Amino acid sequence: MFGIWGHPKAAEITYYGLHALQHRGQEGAGIVVSNGEDLQLHKGVGLLNDVFDRSHLEKLVGHAAIGHDHYVTNNDTGFENVQPHVFRSQTGSMALAHTGNIMNAYKLRGELEDEGSIFQTPTATELLAHLIRRNGKSTVEEVIAGALQRMVGAYAFLLLTEDKMYVALDPHGIRPLSLGRLGESYVVSSETCAFDIIGATFEREVLPGELLTISDEGIKSTRFSLREQRRLCAMEYVYFSRPDSDLNHVNVHASRKRMGIELAKEAPAEADVVTGVPDSSISAAIGYAEQLGLPYEMGLIKNRYVGRTFIQPSQEMREQGVKMKLSPVRGIVEGKRVVMIDDSIVRGTTSIRIVRMLKQAGAKEVHVRIASPAITNPCYYGIDMSTKKELIAAGRTLDEIRDVIGADSVAYLSAAGLEKAIIKDETIHQGICNACMTGDYPVQLDGKPDISYSGF
Structure with missing residues (x-):
């Protein structure tokens, strides 16, 4: 999982970041970019080089992007499972990418379906989107925090809107996630090896239970959960x-x-x-x-x-x-x-x-x-x-x-x-x-x- 904010070649840099992370997932890949007004998506099944060529990247114009290499678990193959996912509404769009597992996903999905939600994919990524839309908090950070607080498991999320990027890590920090800088741009990656390939510098680890908001105004850190003892995956x-x-x-x-x-x-x-x-x-x-x-x-x-x-x-x-x-x-x-x-x-x-x-x-x-x-x-x-x-x-x-x-x-x-x-x-x-x-x-x-x- 890789994201960048504040660079004119966001899609191209995300492509190189995902290339460095290809060992984490080989069954699909996708990139979403924001130009400040709307979100554009390209994704597909297969290795990164099979999904993207120069023409695809040239069409993805924007200053911010998130990308994902798909790792199959429980035979969740197929185009519908490849991330990121884009969700559009009259009030704006958002793109989501996710790693890890939500242990109470079945229960949450049932509750949301009882309330009228209709799901298009079996992914926890879409589950977060529905939770966000049904959260009645006042600020966007509070809305996202409220949704994350209902989830139990190990996860890292990247969320991109037209004007902001949000980054979240589970309260135990089981999945890896790091923050870096590329000139004046912010970058986020599942592993620091992606920073090296694009010439970025490591800033710090994203903390367990932390929610980062990245925009043209800079970066802001809040907490959606009390920080637990970090238990980064030994594997x-x-x-x-x-x-x-x-x-x-x-x-x-x-x-x-x-x-x-x-x-x-x-x-x-x-x-x-x-x-x-x-x-x-x-x-x-x-x-x-x-x-x-x-x-x-x-x-x-x-x-x-x-x-x-x-x-x-x-x-x-x-x-x-x-x-x-x-x-x-x-x-x-x-x-x-x-x-x-x-x-x-x-x-x-x-x-x-x-x-x-x-x-x-x-x-x-x-x-x-x-x-x-x-x-x-x-x-x-x-x-x-x-x-x-x-x-x-x-x-x-x-x-x-x-x-x-x-x-x-x-x-x-x-x-x-x-x-x-x-x-x-x-x-x-x-x-x-x-x-x-x-x-x-x-x-x-x-x-x-x-x-x-x-x-x-």
Whole structure:
């Protein structure tokens, strides 16, 4: 998710920002611009380069824009789910983009439908639009705050009108969101790596429970909720974010390397070579190898033209993606005892195939080391792992997991080791959400949480 205010080439800069964030979503993309009088939208299904060309960007003329890369959860494929969404009325228009998951979306949607609302999409993005229109507060900030206060979950929102941009982050700050400057313009992004590609400078993190109003008059901060202890998603550090991003003042590459170091201390292996699964595991593999004094080698090569398999929308596509994405380097692994470092095991699809490939390439032994704790619980906050039955570590011992994936041994980083690797300064960072690993959910809802209105 990316936004900019106060630049004559807002759409073009948003395009480059979304390009830097493409790893977060590959199923669709969209950009909305404001020229001060109306909102213009272009979006579509597919990768950013498939959705946009020069002619599209030239038609999107304005000084402000928001954009979104669509990440599919629960098979919410199709054009209607691609963000941003634009809502028009006689009193003005607004565009909305959203990441995360609203846990009480089903209940809120039912209440709004009983009051006469008619929904065009199944998204939480549209849910916020209806809540805003039905809120009777006096100022726009109060209207948005009142709507957000009814939502339970993990979320970040960008809202664009003809004359203002609004930015909001959930009270626990589970999703990442940063504020930057590009000359006199303000920029907002899910990750700081997008600032680097456009030449912007990082200003600060958007705070949990904070609502920012950005306009030609500058920036104003208000609160729609009391600030809770920040619990930034641990999977952002483990897998999702780019290594050149800084999340809550912690560099992702550095934290992953420390995960590898802690993993080596906790679970050393007698081996000849260490390799990482490209790309998100390479940092941890380097740390693991350095700690044990083992050589780090590129035992696996990634095809750069294949997307991220974990965020593929179906199991069949994930399995096909693994076949196409990775190849073993026989000259590195043949006859060797190999430590294969991966960032996580969710469903086990990737691990099974990689271990098999390494052994087929002649590896004498394959010892799997995971640079995060075992994922044993579903995520209700916007990551596509919503049921226990799909998680390989749920209800299995280490020996059983080892047998399923065909490795010679398996070990995970402990929860304490993960926190040590991420949280260097507790006064700044506060904490992480590792509910999928520990079952400690920072945001809870009575009854079964609804997971069908997410958008990462």
